[in-house]
Each structure stands twice: as structure tokens, then as C-alpha cells.
Amino acid sequence: MKHIPCALTIAGSDPSGGAGIQADLKTFQELQSYGMSVITSLTAQNTTGVQGVYHIPTDMIEQQLTSIMNDMPIHAFKTGMIANVDMMKVIEKRVPEINAPYIMDPVMVATSGDPLISTQAQQYLCNHLLPLATVVTPNIPEAETIIGEKINTEDDMKEAAIQIVKHYGAQAALIKGGHIKGDAVDFLYDGNNMFTFSAQRIETKNSHGTGCTLSAAITAFLAQGASFYDAVKRSKTYITLAIKHSLPLGNGSGPTNHWAPRINETTKLEEIKS
Numbered sequence: 001m002k003h004i005p006c007a008l009t010i011a012g013s014d015p016s017g018g019a020g021i022q023a024d025l026k027t028f029q030e031l032q033s034y035g036m037s038v039i040t041s042l043t044a045q046n047t048t049g050v051q052g053v054y055h056i057p058t059d060m061i062e063q064q065l066t067s068i069m070n071d072m073p074i075h076a077f078k079t080g081m082i083a084n085v086d087m088m089k090v091i092e093k094r095v096p097e098i099n100a101p102y103i104m105d106p107v108m109v110a111t112s113g114d115p116l117i118s119t120q121a122q123q124y125l126c127n128h129l130l131p132l133a134t135v136v137t138p139n140i141p142e143a144e145t146i147i148g149e150k151i152n153t154e155d156d157m158k159e160a161a162i163q164i165v166k167h168y169g170a171q172a173a174l175i176k177g178g179h180i181k182g183d184a185v186d187f188l189y190d191g192n193n194m195f196t197f198s199a200q201r202i203e204t205k206n207s208h209g210t211g212c213t214l215s216a217a218i219t220a221f222l223a224q225g226a227s228f229y230d231a232v233k234r235s236k237t238y239i240t241l242a243i244k245h246s247l248p249l250g251n252g253s254g255p256t257n258h259w260a261p262r263i264n265e266t267t268k269l270e271e272i273k274s
């Protein structure tokens, strides 16, 4: 094997396996990038909500990063739940040293409605980490928090993507339409062009970890050297399949199915690799 694509996630742990670090590693594995992880917080959560949180001390977060950076290649990386400003400062310092595409999932609130990061951390994320991102992937409530305006229509989503790139300095913004009525439409603005990625909305309550899985897929494909547009396009195909075959587990919002491309292997894998 000439190039072993290596992808890193810096995020919180979800012991129920549908979101956070666990979703990211499953996605990296399924899409054939070697997965590595730095854990920022341990959550106690399941499909019904978040029951507890324990934050990893920041020096231990830094040590995990150092161990990886001193020994392993990183071809692309993502961040998910970064709960407080001290953790963000560690990551902010290391992003330029990692020197690889940075996919930021600006995780703020779990699907269940439980907050995952502090209000100060939301502000710090917008002012200090967003300008470092190659692409940021907010859902609608997260995009509303970043720009401080309500988003009701597809035009509002496009405008939010433009604002995030122009005012906050992310290289690109992908606004996800999971939380709006109608088709599941996402808009990507890269500073020059607006791209639309659309899929039919799937009627399901099992959407735990959709955002984590989508941003991990983009990370996996960018680690393999895919173009930016291709990485997002293939990731949209992957998340749509993972939601279509989502798993009715737990009493709340069940997880997506990370092995979905292997169901009807030949056709489905081709869709993702095209």
C-alpha cells in the first residue's frame, strides 16, 4: 500500500456508540481511512439524552495530541465536542502544527436537546477556531448561534454559509438541512461558489449522530486526497444511506447505520466511490 490515509478526530465519547468519537471511528473504518482519536470529554449518554459529563484535564488532551503528532501521520482531522475555552486554547495552538485539512463540526447541543459546550466556549469557538477551519459543518441551530440570526428558509441557509466564510474566516461552510422541513438539503459555500447537496428526507426518529458521521466521512475522504467537492458529495451519499438503514436501538433517537454501504454491497459501494 503506497499511501495509508490517516484521519484524526478530536471529540467527546458517546458510550452508546452512535455519536462522538465512536461514530467518527466507525465512519473512518467503513470508508477505509485509518482512524485515530483524542478524547476531550467522556459523556454518559444514550439514545434518550445525556446523563453525565466528565471533562478530560486539558494537559491530558494535549498529551494525547502530542503522542499522535510525534509518531503518526495526520492527513485530515476533525473536531466535535470541545466543551470549554481551556480545551479550545490547546486545540487552537496545535491546529497550525498539524498542518492538514481541518473539518470543524461545531457541536453545541445533542440531538436530545442537552447542551454539550458552555456559552463562553460557543463564543470562543466562533472567534478563534472558526478562522482556522478548512470547512465548518453547522446544523441550523448551530448556524443561528454563530451568525446570531434566525434561519427559516433555504435562502437563509445560503446567506448563513456566505456570512460564516466572509465574517468568521472559515475557508468553507456547509450548512446542513436536517432541522428544516422538506428535502434534506445542505449548502456548501467555498468562498467562490455555492453548491447544493440534496437528498429525499427519510422519515425516521433515528438520527443520533448524523452530524458527527457526516463530518467524519468528509474527514475520511479528504485524508484520501479527494477534492473538496467530491469529499462532500460522497459523504452526503454515505450519510443518506446510513440514515436510510438506521438502527431502531434504544428508547429514544437511535443511531445511524455505519455499515450501510455494505448492505447490497456492489451497488451501494459504487455509489460512494464514484
Ligand SMILES: Nc1ncnc2c1ncn2[C@@H]1O[C@H](COP(=O)(O)OP(=O)(O)O)[C@@H](O)[C@H]1O
Residues within 6 Å of the ligand: 138, 139, 140, 176, 177, 178, 179, 184, 185, 186, 199, 200, 201, 202, 203, 204, 207, 209, 210, 211, 212, 214, 236, 239, 240, 243
Ligand atoms: N431525515 C433525514 N433524511 C435524510 N437526510 C437527513 C435527515 N436528517 C438529517 N439528514 C442529513 O444528515 C446530515 C446531518 O444533518 P443534521 O441532522 O442537520 O446534523 P446534526 O446531527 O449536526 O444536527 C445532513 O446531510 C442532513 O441533510
Ligand SMILES: Cc1ncc(COP(=O)(O)O)c(N)n1
Residues within 6 Å of the ligand: 011, 012, 013, 014, 019, 020, 021, 043, 080, 081, 107, 109, 110, 111, 207, 208, 209, 210, 211, 212, 213
Ligand atoms: C460526544 C458527543 N458529540 C457530539 C454529539 C452530537 O451528535 P449529533 O451528530 O447527533 O449532533 C453527541 N450527542 N455526543
